Amino acid sequence: GAGVSQSPSNKVTEKGKDVELRCDPISGHTALYWYRQSLGQGLEFLIYFQGNSAPDKSGLPSDRFSAERTGGSVSTLTIQRTQQEDSAVYLCASSLRQRSYEQYFGPGTRLTVT
Amino acid sequence: SQKIEQNSEALNIQEGKTATLTCNYTNYSPAYLQWYRQDPGRGPVFLLLIRENEKEKRKERLKVTFDTTLKQSLFHITASQPADSATYLCALDSFQKLVFGTGTRLLVSP
Numbered sequence: 001g002a003g004v005s006q007s008p009s010n011k012v013t014e015k016g017k018d019v020e021l022r023c024d025p026i027s028g029h030t031a032l033y034w035y036r037q038s039l040g041q042g043l044e045f046l047i048y049f050q051g052n053s054a055p056d057k058s059g060l061p062s063d064r065f066s067a068e069r070t071g072g073s074v075s076t077l078t079i080q081r082t083q084q085e086d087s088a089v090y091l092c093a094s095s096l097r098q099r100s101y102e103q104y105f106g107p108g109t110r111l112t113v114t
Numbered sequence: 115s116q117k118i119e120q121n122s123e124a125l126n127i128q129e130g131k132t133a134t135l136t137c138n139y140t141n142y143s144p145a146y147l148q149w150y151r152q153d154p155g156r157g158p159v160f161l162l163l164i165r166e167n168e169k170e171k172r173k174e175r176l177k178v179t180f181d182t183t184l185k186q187s188l189f190h191i192t193a194s195q196p197a198d199s200a201t202y203l204c205a206l207d208s209f210q211k212l213v214f215g216t217g218t219r220l221l222v223s224p
Contacts, residue, residue, distance in 0.1 A: 042216040105157025
């Protein structure tokens with residue numbers, strides 16, 4: 001079946017602009033995650049959604065970052081007033097149940113802030 | 115402090131040999147550990163999960179061991195092929211959250 005999809009695949013934006021990144025998880029997966037991966041770095045957890053529960057936002061680096069998940073499916077990560085240090089690959093993943101299970105990743109969105 | 119350590123230097127081996135990658139952790143008590151493969155420009159792909167009460171897990175040419183006393187997992191690829199060249203990430207469970215290592219790049223030469 002279809003895997004996790006993300007759009008856009010690449011985004012170049014000017015410093016100070018807002019960006020929206022989209023994630024479409026695997027159908028039926030209740031858990032959805034956002035990670036950030038900078039060059040040569042590991043995956044940095046950002047936010048986690050599980051069903052209808054309140055999201056775990058403990059990894060969001062600042063209040064410029066926010067995310068929502070509509071109808072328990074598609075998720076949007078929004079970065080306001082982008083900074084150059086926001087440049088990274090943003091990865092979305094989903095899993096069948098809670099976060100402890102194997103995660104299925106999308107191809108990522110490469111964000112470049114100029 | 116909590117740390118997950120994977121060798122940051124690339125591992126170069128010849129085709130047909132066994133590749134062994136190491137994941138060491140400090141100040142975690144994971145109930146399980148996972149290994150992922152990541153190719154350039156792509157998201158990680160799940161390979162194997164091993165629980166704390168399992169010493170070893172196998173899947174085709176892959177073998178994972180988990181030693182909670184040494185706080186270490188070893189990931190083996192037997193009869194390695196150039197197509198196995200990728201970065202391999204370990205991830206462990208911490209309070210029901212997956213925490214990833216930075217990965218080790220494996221290069222298999224023909």
